[in-house]
Amino acid sequence: MPRVGVLALQGDVREHVAMLHAIGVTGELIKRPEQLEGLDGIIFPGGESTTMAHLLATSGLQLALEERVANGLPVLGTCAGLILLSHKVLDGRDQQWSLRALDVIVRRNGYGRQIASFESPVDVKGVGVVPGVFIRAPRIEAWGKDVEVLAKLDHGDGPHPVLVRQGAIWGCSFHPELTNDSWLHQMFTSSL
Numbered sequence: 001m002p003r004v005g006v007l008a009l010q011g012d013v014r015e016h017v018a019m020l021h022a023i024g025v026t027g028e029l030i031k032r033p034e035q036l037e038g039l040d041g042i043i044f045p046g047g048e049s050t051t052m053a054h055l056l057a058t059s060g061l062q063l064a065l066e067e068r069v070a071n072g073l074p075v076l077g078t079c080a081g082l083i084l085l086s087h088k089v090l091d092g093r094d095q096q097w098s099l100r101a102l103d104v105i106v107r108r109n110g111y112g113r114q115i116a117s118f119e120s121p122v123d124v125k126g127v128g129v130v131p132g133v134f135i136r137a138p139r140i141e142a143w144g145k146d147v148e149v150l151a152k153l154d155h156g157d158g159p160h161p162v163l164v165r166q167g168a169i170w171g172c173s174f175h176p177e178l179t180n181d182s183w184l185h186q187m188f189t190s191s192l
């Protein structure tokens with residue numbers, strides 16, 4: 001079994017750990033740089049990207065992650081986690097930090113604010129239709145040629161990617177961890 005960490009500074013950490021547990025993987029809670037040692041992959045949860053970015057800096061994890069990810073550590077980011085991975089963040093805080101590991105431009109709250117949160121079925125390449133829970137979700141506005149689009153959704157605003165992968169880096173604008181199906185955790189874990 002691969003060793004999978006869940007960034008545990010803020011956000012829906014427990015839900016990701018439960019998804020991993022359901023497929024027989026122990027999610028290791030990552031709060032400090034030394035806990036990255038020996039991991040095969042890490043999950044960035046949903047939550048609030050500006051808060052997570054702040055805590056990443058103060059915990060020392062930001063530098064450690066920049067180094068590990070540059071050296072190939074696989075990452076799956078959902079919602080705020082996708083924002084943290086993106087090359088560029090629109091409508092973020094001034095100078096909002098991101099890892100720039102995934103060649104996408106995302107717009108924070110791109111589908112609207114909390115009140116505009118919604119659920120919609122999403123058709124995922126190679127998986128089928130899964131439930132999509134979108135909560136203040138980032139919208140992927142642009143993506144590079146090395147980014148594979150695994151699912152798109154048209155929420156009345158034209159089709160936008162909602163699940164992408166660039167090699168070992170995966171970004172999902174919705175929250176599979178809030179449903180009771182571990183399909184994404186299965187996909188990510190079996191790629192490690």
Ligand code: GLN
Pocket residue numbers: 045046047048049050078079080081083108109135136137138
């Ligand atoms: N809008 C949030 C952010 O900017 C993300 C919301 C979420 O993860 N559900 O981080």
